[in-house]
Amino acid sequence: MKYLIIISTITLALIFSAYSVNGQEITENKKAAWTQFKAEEGTEWEVRWNKHGEAPRSLFAGKSVRFQGTPEAIARQFLAKHKELFSFENDLKTLKYRETKSRKGTSTVILDQVYKGLPVYGAEYRVHILSDGSINLVTGHYYPNISLSKSTSISEIEASTIAVEHLAEESNALESSNEELVVFVKDEHTFHLSYKFDVHSNNKRIFWNVFVDAKSGEVLKANNLNVGMGGAEPPNLQRKLSPKFNGNQKENANKASLATGLGNVFATHPGLNSNLTSGYLWNLNSPTKLNGTYLKVGYFDDQFKDIGASYYFNYSETDDELDEVMAYHHSENFRRNYISNIDSDVANQMPKTVINVRAGSCSAFYYPGPKKITLGTNGYVDNDNCNKASREDKVIMHEYMHAVTHKLNGSLVNISSDTERALIEGLADYFPGSYTDRPELGDYMFANHDSDYRGRREMDDPDYDVFGDIEYDVNGDFEEVYIVGEFFSSILWDIRSDASNSDDIDEVIFYSIETVNNDPDFLDFRNVMIAKDQAMNSGANWKMIQNRFADKGVGMHAPLDVDITGPSSITSGVNATWTASSSDGQSPLQYEWKKIPFGGGSGTVVGTGSSYTGTNTSDFYIQATITDSRTHEGYLKNYITVTGGGCQPGFPCKPIAPGTEQPESFSLEQNYPNPFNPSTEITYALPEAAEVVLKVYNIMGQEVATLINNNMSAGFHSITFDANTLPSGVYIARMDAVGQSGTTFTKELKMQLIK
Missing domain, CATH: 2.60.40.2550 (Immunoglobulin-like)
Known part of the structure; x- marks a missing residue:
């Protein structure tokens, strides 16, 4: 089954050149700045330009010289050094420091773009700094050609009324807050003076960002910030509840475990194992309520009832209270035993999340405003739509992962595009799958639907295997981005499957969430993953990461590994043989040999076989280029010293150091x-x-x-x-x-x- 996917901001050909963007040539000034950058920082760097080629969207795959000072000072030194490349003003006054995030010996400095003192919404650069003061990634959005008046034609009150009325069909009880005057960027090249409002319902379950043009009153954009699993928003249903106990509670808990309760749970979900087992309920603050340090679980409309006794919460599968126990256990288990193993600081600093288990809803959502999760229940008996979200472990973890993403990178909460929403969904699919080692999500909640249903995600068997095969319709239903989220998570799953250590990959992906720029696409995330792997694993996985993305049509493949065997020193006039091979090239392979003068130059093609035999009279480079059946290419250049020969034109001798004369400078x-x-x-x-x-x-x-x-x-x-x-x-x-x-x-x- 093919879907019409609504990804209006996704470019189907995620392949880029250093000198062209969307078919447009980069200016000569930018070409010169890029050439100068590589001369100063190293030729291994790669650049991805923004949509109009005005500034880099990301610099990656290299490592700069080292700088000294605070992380902010280092970031500013680097950016100022290359201001022509970024189109910055001399004093970098358009970049306002926001914060520095430090993890595992690295720092990410976040600088927001401002224009005449106003924030440019979504515009930022994130500079990734290694422990030695060098930089291996800059990523973000920057707009150098803004020209805009700060005068407004409508008031904040008028704009607020427009914003609320625009969403009137969503709810009859909306209010706006957090008014802010910003520069709103449309299509990376059109700029509007805009009021930005947070618009939400009284219970903050409906939560939007709305942008209203401060001159015309036009609604420029409305972003739905809620994320979650399938279905539509539920009706306003409530239940009156009373505690039920099955007789297994103990009245007196051991004082040493007062903060840890016990309750019956499904270890996974009834579709895999229908037997209840005893599960820990860590960090409880109450012996009778599911209220803890990190979680507070109740029913719809924040009804938090006494449902336990002395930290025991044992219910049968026919009891509604079992849903609350499941929600608490699997969320806290995911935080305590998985997120904490990746980064205990993040796990221990998680804000308290409220979880509402409710009736009548075939959905599960995370609401970033109030930091709340809702899990739909349709009663114990399966119906034609779905089973209870609160009875599937990975659905619960999926929603809690949204809260973790919110903690790691608040910019990702301000969802600017369907691409970003798909990426966030894919991340929330991936981590519960990695923790449980189960690639399918929603297989119990949506067991009554076939595998193509948007609520069912199969990371090892996605609906689409190649990005270019995804069709999209800008007039479609945004919820279809779940299918694209499944596609993104399938790339991450492939990377995890190919890695020698899946824990390393989990860490790379986890910390990439914190570092990635606002409104990212899949290439942005790939570039951050490469930088993080360089920092954390000495680049052990960077080629594999790049290739798994490229296998599915996202970006280009990494260069092949090429090896040359043969002598590194020869005698002038005596033939020697060199042989080239590739450990990751797919047969048949094509070869090209070049002999390049020591002093430089393009060299001369001297062979096209797997081996080359020849000689020279002075030092030179021998270079082998291999292209495989997939047109993936790589090359290696070895330096060859020659003894017993003189100097010849085009092949100069090794330079001789000065004698005893005094040097004039260091x-x-x-x-x-x-x-x-x-x-x-x-x-x-x-x-x-x-x-x-x-x-x-x-x-x-x-x-x-x-x-x-x-x-x-x-x-x-x-x-x-x-x-x-x-x-x-x-x-x-x-x-x-x-x-x-x-x-x-x-x-x-x-x-x-x-x-």
Whole structure:
């Protein structure tokens, strides 16, 4: 069955170029700024431009030089250094500091865009800083060409009335709050002075952001902020309840466990195991109510009854109170035993969430305004629509995961697009699935519907396997984004399945929620995951992450791993053979060999087989490029030293260091050879005697060698860095010198070890 999916903001071809956006060429100034950026920060960086090519939407896959200072100072230094690339003003006055979030030795600095003192709604940059002061990700939205008057034509009261009347059909008891004058961005290129209102019902179950043009009174947009599982909003039903006990309660609980209750629960749901078992009810504050440190559970309209005795809450499957016990147990179990294992600080700082179990609703929702979850119940007997949401463990966890997402990244609560809503739904599908190791969600709640029903999610068998196959209709029903959410969660599930350690992937995805920018799409989230994997796992999974997204039509595949076997040193005029291979390329493979002069240049194609045999009279690079059957490509370039030969045109000899003459300034020269295996020479110059510290770091900023830590005389010096025990990769040499005159010098250079 094919669906018409309402993703008006999703671009079906999520593949991008550094020099074009939506078919538009990037300006020459931006090309020059990007070239300069890579020259200063490293060629491994990638850029994704915003819709109109005016500023980067994300910079990722690289690692900058290191900066010093507070996280905010580091972020501003980096952005100011590359202000031409971002189209910033000189003093960065359009960026207002919001906050810094620090986790696992990394920091994310969030800077909001302002225009004439007004917030630009949804515009922000998030700068991800590693423990050594370097940066490996910038992501967000920035609009450099805003031109707008701050004068209004209608008052806040008039705009508030318009906002409430616009949603009058949703409820007859609405009110607005939190008025704010903002710059509203439409289609990334049209700007409106707008009033922003939070519009909600009296019980705050209906919750919207509404934007009203401050000049014309037009409603520019209304965002429904509620998220959840299928179905429609329920009627206003209530039940009168009285405690029921099945005779198994103990009147006197052990004092040592007063804060932990017990109650009967389904360990999963009745469709998998219909037997009730005893479940813990942690962190209770009351012996008779399901009211705890992190949760408060009751019936519709916040009826919190006494349903327990001495911390015991044992009911049978025919009792309505069992739904409350299920809601408390599975939410708190998910927080305490899963979220806490990922990050105990997040779990322990979760705000108190209210859960209402109610009748007559085939749905489950999270309401960010009051931080409330509602779980639909249709009575004990199955009907034609659905079973009780409160009897399926993963549905309960799904809604609680929305609360966790809200805690991690409040920007994601202000849902700006159906793409963002789908992404949030996919995340809430993924984590309960990972915790339980069950890829299907809603299989009990919607057991009476086939697997294509929007409330049933199958991460291992989604309705769509390729993003480009998803059709969309901007006039459709927004709830169809659940299908796209299933598609997104299926990518995450594939990544988890391919990882050598699924716990590492859970952490990468979890912390990516906190770091990802406002109104993200799937590529934004992928880029953040790559940056987080670099920070947390030394990039062990980044290619796999990129490839699993690309397999489903989101972005491009990572370059192939290419290896060259053969000598690293040859004798002039004597033939040698090199062989190329790829561990992740799919046959048949195509090969291209190039011989490139040491001094640079594009080189000459010298072969097209899996091996190349040849010679040279001076040092050169041998490069192998492999393309596989999927048109995935990768290359590797090895440095080859030549002995017994002279210099020849196009292949210059190794530069000779100066003799005994006195250098005029401090310098740190590029290592030679580079790339190298396993050793390389680093040359530096001191115009005066100085204290010198020369250290080498890996790409994660971890120190791997101290080459010099001593007083050195003036002159030219060189030292050998032996990386025999280190793995292949990029390394950074950093020199800090303080001359006898007090002059200071600091410089870093990148070196590539290829084994």
